Amino acid sequence: MRFPGFTGEWKETTAAETCSEFKSGKGLKAENILSEGLYPVYGGNGLRGYTSTFNHDGFFVLIGRQGALCGNINIAEGKSYITEHAIAVQANTENVTGFFQYLLLNMNLGQYSDQSAQPGLAVNKLLKLRINLPSKEEQQKIATMLSLLDARIATQNNIITTVC
Known part of the structure; x- marks a missing residue:
């Protein structure tokens, strides 16, 4: 199923060819992660706390890199600190x-984890995965529609929680 007006073929490519950033964050000592602060700190499973510095600014998709939940997806917006337990992903200007x-x-990225005592995802392995992408305009249309659906689902879940 396609949106009206989009007919071009999707292009097969890799994340390495389509992302301006696709790398692990940086380490941050536990004592620097606080319950309040200027900038959110994101690890492999989402928000960990806050700190006084940031190492990313913008909209990033975060991939959990280590542990039982490796491969999970979160987002970070604005100024934030992304730790080494997450892979920060940002599309290039053409995506x-x-x-x-x-x-x-x-893509169920957890399936690509190394099978060891501590599951983990290798950035280099993920960068080589083949993906199919539509035009930038169609990507935007799809992302907007799915984001609106997510917002509606969140609203309905809040209503259900409030009523029950």
């Missing part, structure tokens, strides 16, 4: 980061 959020979520 849409919001589209990558849903594409990566659908």
